[in-house]
Amino acid sequence: MNTVQKKRLLSGPIIRSAIKDSFLKLNPISLIKNPVMFVVEMGTILVLLMVLAPGYFDAEESVGFNIAVFIILLVTVLFANFAEALAEGRGKAQADTLKRTKQDITANKLVGDAIKTVASSELRKGDIVLVAQGEWIPGDGEVIEGLASVDESAITGESAPVIKEAGGDFNSVTGGTRVVSDEIKVQITSDPGESFLDRMISLVEGAKRQKTPNEIALNTLLISLTIIFLIVVVTLRPIASYLGVNLEIPVLIALLVCLIPTTIGGLLSAIGIAGMDRVTRFNVLAMSGKAVEAAGDINTMILDKTGTITFGNRMASEFVPVVKESEKELAAWAAISSLKDETPEGRSVIELVKKLGYDYETGWEVDGEFIEFRAETRMSGLDLKDGRKVRKGAVDSVKRWVQLQGGQIPGDLDKSSNEIAGKGGTPLAVAVDNRIYGLIYLKDTVKPGMKDRFDELRKMGIKTIMCTGDNPLTAATIAAEAGVDSFIAESTPENKIEVIRREQREGKMVAMTGDGTNDAPALAQADVGLAMNSGTSAAKEAANMVDLDSDPSKIIEVVAIGKQLLMTRGALTTFSIANDIAKYFAIIPAMFTLAIPEMNLLNVMGLGSPSSAIISALIFNAIIIPLLIPLAMKGVSYKPMSSVKLLRRNIFVYGFGGILVPFLGIKVIDLIVSLWI
Numbered sequence: 001m002n003t004v005q006k007k008r009l010l011s012g013p014i015i016r017s018a019i020k021d022s023f024l025k026l027n028p029i030s031l032i033k034n035p036v037m038f039v040v041e042m043g044t045i046l047v048l049l050m051v052l053a054p055g056y057f058d059a060e061e062s063v064g065f066n067i068a069v070f071i072i073l074l075v076t077v078l079f080a081n082f083a084e085a086l087a088e089g090r091g092k093a094q095a096d097t098l099k100r101t102k103q104d105i106t107a108n109k110l111v112g113d114a115i116k117t118v119a120s121s122e123l124r125k126g127d128i129v130l131v132a133q134g135e136w137i138p139g140d141g142e143v144i145e146g147l148a149s150v151d152e153s154a155i156t157g158e159s160a161p162v163i164k165e166a167g168g169d170f171n172s173v174t175g176g177t178r179v180v181s182d183e184i185k186v187q188i189t190s191d192p193g194e195s196f197l198d199r200m201i202s203l204v205e206g207a208k209r210q211k212t213p214n215e216i217a218l219n220t221l222l223i224s225l226t227i228i229f230l231i232v233v234v235t236l237r238p239i240a241s242y243l244g245v246n247l248e249i250p251v252l253i254a255l256l257v258c259l260i261p262t263t264i265g266g267l268l269s270a271i272g273i274a275g276m277d278r279v280t281r282f283n284v285l286a287m288s289g290k291a292v293e294a295a296g297d298i299n300t301m302i303l304d305k306t307g308t309i310t311f312g313n314r315m316a317s318e319f320v321p322v323v324k325e326s327e328k329e330l331a332a333w334a335a336i337s338s339l340k341d342e343t344p345e346g347r348s349v350i351e352l353v354k355k356l357g358y359d360y361e362t363g364w365e366v367d368g369e370f371i372e373f374r375a376e377t378r379m380s381g382l383d384l385k386d387g388r389k390v391r392k393g394a395v396d397s398v399k400r401w402v403q404l405q406g407g408q409i410p411g412d413l414d415k416s417s418n419e420i421a422g423k424g425g426t427p428l429a430v431a432v433d434n435r436i437y438g439l440i441y442l443k444d445t446v447k448p449g450m451k452d453r454f455d456e457l458r459k460m461g462i463k464t465i466m467c468t469g470d471n472p473l474t475a476a477t478i479a480a481e482a483g484v485d486s487f488i489a490e491s492t493p494e495n496k497i498e499v500i501r502r503e504q505r506e507g508k509m510v511a512m513t514g515d516g517t518n519d520a521p522a523l524a525q526a527d528v529g530l531a532m533n534s535g536t537s538a539a540k541e542a543a544n545m546v547d548l549d550s551d552p553s554k555i556i557e558v559v560a561i562g563k564q565l566l567m568t569r570g571a572l573t574t575f576s577i578a579n580d581i582a583k584y585f586a587i588i589p590a591m592f593t594l595a596i597p598e599m600n601l602l603n604v605m606g607l608g609s610p611s612s613a614i615i616s617a618l619i620f621n622a623i624i625i626p627l628l629i630p631l632a633m634k635g636v637s638y639k640p641m642s643s644v645k646l647l648r649r650n651i652f653v654y655g656f657g658g659i660l661v662p663f664l665g666i667k668v669i670d671l672i673v674s675l676w677i
């Protein structure tokens, strides 16, 4: 886990800076973003004016009462500000640590054949840099030459170095990480200010935090309630005065503040910020709160196989010749087809040939036009100068290619290929023109713990579909081993998008996890796209979340946090509004008793005096905010259960709790306050 993340939830410095921020946030220009609290602040200022110039307002109420109301109102706003500042605090501390990581690194930029030392901030998209052992990688980029192990702990918190190599899905490197062995040539892919680290900093800082649709809807509700109560309270005075009752302005302001939803108004933004922070603590970077909330509603999850469910370092481990062909010849053609194939698969073929001691320097010139691997053709190879075409690739693709040239399919090819696939391996067929020589056995390993995690997803009601470019048998084996619900084999990038669209048309919310450039369009199409940090930069850019630990099942935590976020808002809104009932019973009788003492009959709560009733209701209204900060930050408890059950439980706890707690709270506060008044 990240050193940053290990930090306790609330450290001394975070609390201290949150207290300071609570006062800075009193600035009305920033507070207007929170209309409920803005109204409270305006009330506070009005009461202050009445304290300072009682004559001007013709105030009858005692100055002591007005001062008390002023202080409690001010504290109410400060409490709300404190909740938000506290929620922001951890992210800010984390951003500071990341900024230190970003200390200006120097880069060895390649200019023609010469190497020029420049500051990393001068690097632009397309520049090429050399990074040697022990040096910091100066910017985000793609390895275009070489292989190195890289320490990414500054970003992922994971101390074990990872291999980065040219070609394939492991070529992306991140600025601010360090090469621990060997040397790589890197092509920079981001301009200054747009790097992964920059995005990460602005993310944890909450600099570009946008309100989610759910938050906006709730905010609209809170504003409407505030306006309604404002109208009620403002019209109350003339009506009362018509009846011969004089209602004092501070009393009306107290009533207003008690009635408007200050509890949820004060905690709303803290809930959202803390939710995002919880996601980050699981080492997942979510680009928007909207994505996290969408995760809470996910029905279907699409997963890429290689590099997502499996580790993805598919290594050639064996050559399996078909009848009549020799292993030696198969190995030679496999090597020739891979001479310029820079993917990890391609390079591992060459390594295996060398390891087995076969010689592929055939005596004649091996050169020609390189046929790069593409997800669409599922083949790679070489068109030799003498006209012969060498290919290796997915068995069905190579078979079709050979048949097109009038070739025969060796009788034992399918049997051997099924054997490899049955073990979860990927068989690649090797052919020259119309003749198939045999198979390469690519081995891959399923990431540990997948089965239990996918079981958990099933319990949450989420269907998992693995989409892979691999053959049906390998897909079936890996699907069974990982425990996904279903799989689609031999799928192209377009197929992956099609599956997502199909589910979306049925009204489902779809998550996609992947690591390759060919997954990027699908990651963008899905409602929630979770890219593996080990993946390509195209994948990471298209996704709206990146898992720094490259664990696809991390979606479980994000789903839980998303659901929790919605539930926490709902629960605290219910609580906040239910609170009003007790406040009616405390304040309304007190208000009228102040004018007509006989009205004390209405004082069913048996509160000490009208003034102490009002003060007590206000104090309760204020302190409930800090008391609920821990719940707002941690979120209400979430256990996988049906949403109907959850709703019923929450209404019971927060609805009835919201009615009862203030009766008790206000009564207790009144007993204490009555000692003074």
Ligand SMILES: Nc1ncnc2c1ncn2[C@@H]1O[C@H](COP(=O)(O)OP(=O)(O)OP(=O)(O)O)[C@@H](O)[C@H]1O
Binding pocket: 304, 305, 306, 307, 341, 343, 345, 346, 373, 374, 375, 378, 379, 380, 392, 393, 394, 395, 426, 427, 428, 467, 468, 469, 470, 471, 491, 492, 493, 516, 518
């Ligand atoms: N370098 C290569 N040369 C030839 N064929 C390859 C090479 N790499 C992979 N293949 C073949 O192409 C198929 C598709 O590979 P690709 O990595 O694009 O799959 P994918 O769609 O990303 O799905 P997944 O990542 O789940 O395997 C592989 O299953 C394999 O048969």
Ligand SMILES: [K+]
Binding pocket: 257, 258, 259, 260, 261, 262, 263, 621
């Ligand atoms: K209130």
Ligand SMILES: [Mg+2]
Binding pocket: 304, 305, 306, 307, 515, 516
């Ligand atoms: Mg892939």
